[in-house]
Amino acid sequence: MADDTTKPARKRQARGERRMAELLDAAAEVFATHGYAKTSTNAIAAAAGASPGTLYQFFHSKQEIAEALMTRYVERLGIAHGSAFAIDGASLPLAELLDRVLDPIIAFDRANPGFHTLLADPGITPELAQAKRPAQKLIFQHLDRIFADRAPHLPPDERRLIVAVAVHMFRGVLPMLMAAGDNELPNVTHEIKQALHAYLSAALERAA
Amino acid sequence: MADDTTKPARKRQARGERRMAELLDAAAEVFATHGYAKTSTNAIAAAAGASPGTLYQFFHSKQEIAEALMTRYVERLGIAHGSAFAIDGASLPLAELLDRVLDPIIAFDRANPGFHTLLADPGITPELAQAKRPAQKLIFQHLDRIFADRAPHLPPDERRLIVAVAVHMFRGVLPMLMAAGDNELPNVTHEIKQALHAYLSAALERAA
Amino acid sequence: MADDTTKPARKRQARGERRMAELLDAAAEVFATHGYAKTSTNAIAAAAGASPGTLYQFFHSKQEIAEALMTRYVERLGIAHGSAFAIDGASLPLAELLDRVLDPIIAFDRANPGFHTLLADPGITPELAQAKRPAQKLIFQHLDRIFADRAPHLPPDERRLIVAVAVHMFRGVLPMLMAAGDNELPNVTHEIKQALHAYLSAALERAA
Amino acid sequence: MADDTTKPARKRQARGERRMAELLDAAAEVFATHGYAKTSTNAIAAAAGASPGTLYQFFHSKQEIAEALMTRYVERLGIAHGSAFAIDGASLPLAELLDRVLDPIIAFDRANPGFHTLLADPGITPELAQAKRPAQKLIFQHLDRIFADRAPHLPPDERRLIVAVAVHMFRGVLPMLMAAGDNELPNVTHEIKQALHAYLSAALERAA
DNA sequence: TATGAATGAGTGTTCATTCAT
DNA sequence: TATGAATGAACACTCATTCAT
Numbered sequence: 001m002a003d004d005t006t007k008p009a010r011k012r013q014a015r016g017e018r019r020m021a022e023l024l025d026a027a028a029e030v031f032a033t034h035g036y037a038k039t040s041t042n043a044i045a046a047a048a049g050a051s052p053g054t055l056y057q058f059f060h061s062k063q064e065i066a067e068a069l070m071t072r073y074v075e076r077l078g079i080a081h082g083s084a085f086a087i088d089g090a091s092l093p094l095a096e097l098l099d100r101v102l103d104p105i106i107a108f109d110r111a112n113p114g115f116h117t118l119l120a121d122p123g124i125t126p127e128l129a130q131a132k133r134p135a136q137k138l139i140f141q142h143l144d145r146i147f148a149d150r151a152p153h154l155p156p157d158e159r160r161l162i163v164a165v166a167v168h169m170f171r172g173v174l175p176m177l178m179a180a181g182d183n184e185l186p187n188v189t190h191e192i193k194q195a196l197h198a199y200l201s202a203a204l205e206r207a208a
Numbered sequence: 209m210a211d212d213t214t215k216p217a218r219k220r221q222a223r224g225e226r227r228m229a230e231l232l233d234a235a236a237e238v239f240a241t242h243g244y245a246k247t248s249t250n251a252i253a254a255a256a257g258a259s260p261g262t263l264y265q266f267f268h269s270k271q272e273i274a275e276a277l278m279t280r281y282v283e284r285l286g287i288a289h290g291s292a293f294a295i296d297g298a299s300l301p302l303a304e305l306l307d308r309v310l311d312p313i314i315a316f317d318r319a320n321p322g323f324h325t326l327l328a329d330p331g332i333t334p335e336l337a338q339a340k341r342p343a344q345k346l347i348f349q350h351l352d353r354i355f356a357d358r359a360p361h362l363p364p365d366e367r368r369l370i371v372a373v374a375v376h377m378f379r380g381v382l383p384m385l386m387a388a389g390d391n392e393l394p395n396v397t398h399e400i401k402q403a404l405h406a407y408l409s410a411a412l413e414r415a416a
Numbered sequence: 417m418a419d420d421t422t423k424p425a426r427k428r429q430a431r432g433e434r435r436m437a438e439l440l441d442a443a444a445e446v447f448a449t450h451g452y453a454k455t456s457t458n459a460i461a462a463a464a465g466a467s468p469g470t471l472y473q474f475f476h477s478k479q480e481i482a483e484a485l486m487t488r489y490v491e492r493l494g495i496a497h498g499s500a501f502a503i504d505g506a507s508l509p510l511a512e513l514l515d516r517v518l519d520p521i522i523a524f525d526r527a528n529p530g531f532h533t534l535l536a537d538p539g540i541t542p543e544l545a546q547a548k549r550p551a552q553k554l555i556f557q558h559l560d561r562i563f564a565d566r567a568p569h570l571p572p573d574e575r576r577l578i579v580a581v582a583v584h585m586f587r588g589v590l591p592m593l594m595a596a597g598d599n600e601l602p603n604v605t606h607e608i609k610q611a612l613h614a615y616l617s618a619a620l621e622r623a624a
Numbered sequence: 625m626a627d628d629t630t631k632p633a634r635k636r637q638a639r640g641e642r643r644m645a646e647l648l649d650a651a652a653e654v655f656a657t658h659g660y661a662k663t664s665t666n667a668i669a670a671a672a673g674a675s676p677g678t679l680y681q682f683f684h685s686k687q688e689i690a691e692a693l694m695t696r697y698v699e700r701l702g703i704a705h706g707s708a709f710a711i712d713g714a715s716l717p718l719a720e721l722l723d724r725v726l727d728p729i730i731a732f733d734r735a736n737p738g739f740h741t742l743l744a745d746p747g748i749t750p751e752l753a754q755a756k757r758p759a760q761k762l763i764f765q766h767l768d769r770i771f772a773d774r775a776p777h778l779p780p781d782e783r784r785l786i787v788a789v790a791v792h793m794f795r796g797v798l799p800m801l802m803a804a805g806d807n808e809l810p811n812v813t814h815e816i817k818q819a820l821h822a823y824l825s826a827a828l829e830r831a832a
Numbered sequence: 833t834a835t836g837a838a839t840g841a842g843t844g845t846t847c848a849t850t851c852a853t
Numbered sequence: 854t855a856t857g858a859a860t861g862a863a864c865a866c867t868c869a870t871t872c873a874t
Contacts, residue, residue, distance in 0.1 A: 016854085037245040040847055051856045052849080062848065165381060165399050172380015173373060191373050195407040202406035223874090224837060249865055259839050264866065266837095432833085453661040456868055467835045468870080478869065581797060581815050588796015589789060607789050614826035615819040639853085640858060665844055675860050680845065682858095 020058050023048045024072055027065050028114030035121050036066060066118060073115045074138055077108055089146030094201055097150075098193050101143065102170070106177055106189060113178075120174045140167055147200075154207040162203045166196055228266045231256045232280055235273050236322025243325060244274060274326060281323045282346055285316055297354030302409055305358075306401050309351065310378070314385055314397060321386075328382045348375055355408075362415040370411045374404055436474050439464045440488055443481050444530030451537050452482060482534060489531045490554055493524055505562030510617055513566075514609050517559065518586070522593055522605060529594075536590045556583055563616075570623040578619045582612055644682045647672045648696055651689050652738025659741060660690060690742060697739045698762055701732055713770030718825055721774075722817050725767065726794070730801055730813060737802075744798045764791055771824075778831040786827045790820055 026048035030039045041062050045055040059065045087100050109116045119136075144163045151159060173192050180188045234256035238247045249270050253263040267273045295308050317324045327344075352371045359367065381400050388396045442464035446455045457478050461471040475481045503516050525532045535552075560579045567575060589608050596604045650672035654663045665686050669679040683689045711724050733740045743760075768787045775783060797816050804812045 161399050165403055168381045169377035172376045191369050195373050198406040198410035199403040577815050581819055584796045585793035589792045607785050611789055611823040614822040618822035678859055
C-alpha cells in the first residue's frame with residue numbers, strides 16, 4: 001500500500017500509469033457519450049487534460065485505446081483475476097447460477113456506459129470487433145467452463161454452440177437493460193433470466 | 209383518367225426512379241462492405257456510376273440513404289405488403305410457427321448483407337438508430353400481433369416484454385447466422401430455434 | 417388594356433413574360449431573404465414553382481437574373497420612363513428638391529427589400545457590381561442633370577464629383593433607413609436630408 | 625516572476641502566433657482579391673503555405689478568420705490602444721479635427737485592401753456583419769466621444785444619430801476613395817471632407 | 833416550352849496521426 | 854515526458870449550369 005508512492009524509482013512509472021488511467025477514464029466518458037466512431041482522439045486527449053502527443057505516447061492508435069479500455073473493464077469485471085466469478089457451475093441450481101453470473105455483469109454494464117458502448121455499440125469497425133473479442137472470448141470461455149462443469153457429457157462442440165447462442169442473445173438484450181429505467185429494470189432482468197433459464201434447462205435436459 | 213394523372217408525371221421520373229434504385233443497390237453494397245460509418249456518400253455515388261450531385265438529388269443526407277434502403281428492405285421482406293408473413297399465430301404448433309417466422313428472415317438477412325449491416329452492425333449514430341427503428345418496429349408489431357393471437361389472455365405489457373426480449377435476442381444472434389458457413393448454418397439455425405422455442409413455450413405456459 | 421390577353425398571337429409571349437415576372441418576383445424574395453451570394457438559382461426556380469431548366473430558358477446566369485431584376489426595379493422607380501422624376505431642378509428650393517428626389521427612393525427602397533439588397537448588399541461580386549451599375553448610372557445621370565440645371569456654371573467635373581459623393585453617401589445611409597422602425601424613420605430621414613442639404617447648399621454657394 | 629509565468633507558456637506558442645499572423649496576412653490578401661464570399665478557407669491556407677488543418681487549429685471557422693483579421697486591423701488602426709486617435713475634440717477647428725480623424729483612416733483603408741474589403745465589400749452574411757461590428761462600433765464610439773466633447777449640450781440621442789449618419793456616409797464613400805487614382809485622391813478626399821464639414825458644422829450650429 | 837435528372841469541381845471542416853521542440 | 858503545431862486526405866454536401874426528353 002505504501003510502496004506505491006514511497007519507492008523513488010517508481011515515481012516515473014507511477015505518474016505514467018496515473019496519466020494512462022486518466023486517459024482511459026476520459027476515453028470511457030467520450031466513447032459512452034458519442035459512440036466509438038464519432039469520438040476523436042483529440043477529444044479524448046482534451047477530456048483528459050492532455051495533448052494529442054501525450055495520448056499517442058501511451059496508445060498508438062484509436063483502436064488501441066479502445067482495446068486497453070476494454071481490457072481494464074474486463075479486469076475490473078473480475079474475470080481476469082477470478083475474484084467475482086468464482087462460481088461453482090456444477091452444483092448450484094440453474095436459476096441461482098444465472099443470478100450469480102448475470103447480476104454482476106448487468107450491474108457492471110449499467111454502471112459503466114463506456115463498457116456498454118464498446119460491447120454493444122455496433123458502430124465498431126471490424127478491426128475493433130477483433131480487438132474487442134479478447135474480452136468476449138474471456139467471458140465466453142468462462143461461461144463455457146461453468147457450463148462444462150454442469151454438463152460434462154455434452155460434446156464440446158454442441159456445448160460451445162449453446163454457450164455461444166446464449167452469450168449472443170444476452171448481448172442482444174443489453175440495450176434493453178441499458179434503456180430500462182430503474183423501476184423497469186427488475187422486470188426486464190427477470191424476463192431475460194427466464195428466457196435463458198428456459199433455454200439452458202432445455203439444453204441440459206437434452207444433454208442428459 | 210386514372211392513368212392519365214399518374215402516368216405522365218411518372219414518365220419523367222422513370223429515369224429517376226431507376227437511378228434511385230441503382231443508388232440504393234450501390235449503397236447496400238458499400239454499406240455491407242465497409243459499414244455505415246466508413247461508407248462515404250461519394251463512394252456510393254461512384255459505385256452507382258453517378259456523381260455526388262445526382263445522389264443528393266434523391267437523398268438529402270447519408271442518413272436518408274440508409275433509411276430509404278431499410279424501407280426498401282422492409283418492403284421486400286414482405287411485411288409492409290403482408291405477403292410473406294400471413295401466418296396464423298393461433299393454431300400452428302409453436303415450432304412450426306417459429307419456422308415460418310424465422311426462416312424467411314434468416315434467408316433474407318443472409319441474402320442481403322446490406323440489410324444485415326444496417327440491422328446489426330452500423331455506426332448507428334442515434335439518429336440512424338431512429339431511422340432504423342421503423343423496420344424493427346414493424347417486425348416487432350408483426351410478431352406481437354402473432355403472439356397476441358396465440359396468447360390472448362396475456363396482459364399486453366407482459367406480452368410486449370416477452371416479444372421484445374425475443375426480438376432482441378434474435379437480433380443478437382444474427383451475427384452468428386451471418387458468420388456461419390453454409391454447412392454450419394442448419395445447426396446454428398436449429399439451436400436458435402431451440403432457444404426461442406424453449407423461452408416462448410415457457411412463457412406461454414406461464415400465461416395459461 | 418384589353419389587347420394584352422385578346423390578341424391570340426401574343427399568347428405565347430404573354431405566358432413567357434408572366435413566367436419571367438414570376439421568376440423575378442421569386443428572385444427578389446430570395447435575394448432579399450438570403451442575400452445575393454447565398455441565393456441559389458435552384459432556390460429561385462423552386463420559389464417560382466419552376467424547374468432550373470425553365471429558369472435558364474429566361475436568364476443565362478445568376479448574374480443576369482440580378483441584372484434583370486434591377487432593371488425592372490429601375491423601370492418601376494420611374495427613372496427609365498421619367499414619370500416619377502420629372503423634377504425641375506432649377507427653381508425648386510433645395511429642401512423641397514431633396515424631398516422630391518429622396519422620398520420616393522426611400523419609400524421604394526423600404527418597400528422593395530430585393531431592391532435594397534441588390535443596391536446595398538456588398539456581398540455582390542465585382543461582376544455583379546458592374547451589372548448593377550446601369551441602374552446606379554441612371555440614377556446618377558438623372559441627379560447630375562438636375563444638379564446641372566441648378567448650377568449651370570459649375571464645371572462638369574466638379575459637379576460630377578459632388579453628385580458622386582452625394583450618391584455614395586446616400587447609398588451608405590440606406591441600411592439605416594432599412595433598419596429604422598416606422599417610428600424612427602421620420603427622424604432618420606430628416607437627419608439624412610439635413611446632411612445632404614448642408615453639403616449641397618455649401619457646394620452650390622461655392623459655385624456661385 | 626512576471627515573465628516567469630508569461631514567457632514559458634508563450635515559448636511554445638511563438639511558432640503558433642507567427643503562423644497565425646501569416647494566416648491572417650494570407651486571409652487579408654485573398655479576401656481583398658476575391659471578396660469574402662468567394663474566398664475559400666483552403667485558398668487562405670495555401671496562400672499562407674499551410675494546410676487546411678493548420679488553419680483550423682487557429683480559427684474555428686471562416687467567419688472567425690474574418691473576425692480575427694478585423695480585430696487585428698482595429699488594433700493596428702490604433703483605436704484599441706488609443707495612440708493614433710488622441711484628439712482633442714473640443715478645441716480644434718472642425719476642419720482640422722476632420723483632417724486628424726479622417727486622414728489616418730483613409731490612409732489605412734487604402735493601404736489595407738483587406739480592411740477595406742471587410743468593411744465595405746464582403747459577402748457579409750449577417751453573422752459576419754455582427755463580427756465586423758466591433759470595429760465599426762469602436763470607431764463609432766470614438767467619434768461619438770469626440771463629438772460629445774465638442775457639443776456637450778447636445779442631447780445624446782440626437783448626437784448619436786448625427787454621428788451614425790456621418791459614419792454611414794463615410795462608409796458609403798469608401799469605395800470612391802479606394803477607386804481613386806493617386807492623382808484624384810486629393811480632390812476626392814477634399815470633397816468628402818467638405819461634405820462632412822458642411823453637415824457637421826450645420827449640426828453644431830443647430831445645437832448651439 | 834418545360835421538366836428534372838445529371839454534372840463535378842468545389843466548399844468548409846474534421847481527424848488520426850506525426851514531429852519539432 | 855509533454856506539448857501543440859502541422860499534416861493532408863477525406864468527408865458530407867452544394868450549386869451554377871447543361872442536357873435528354
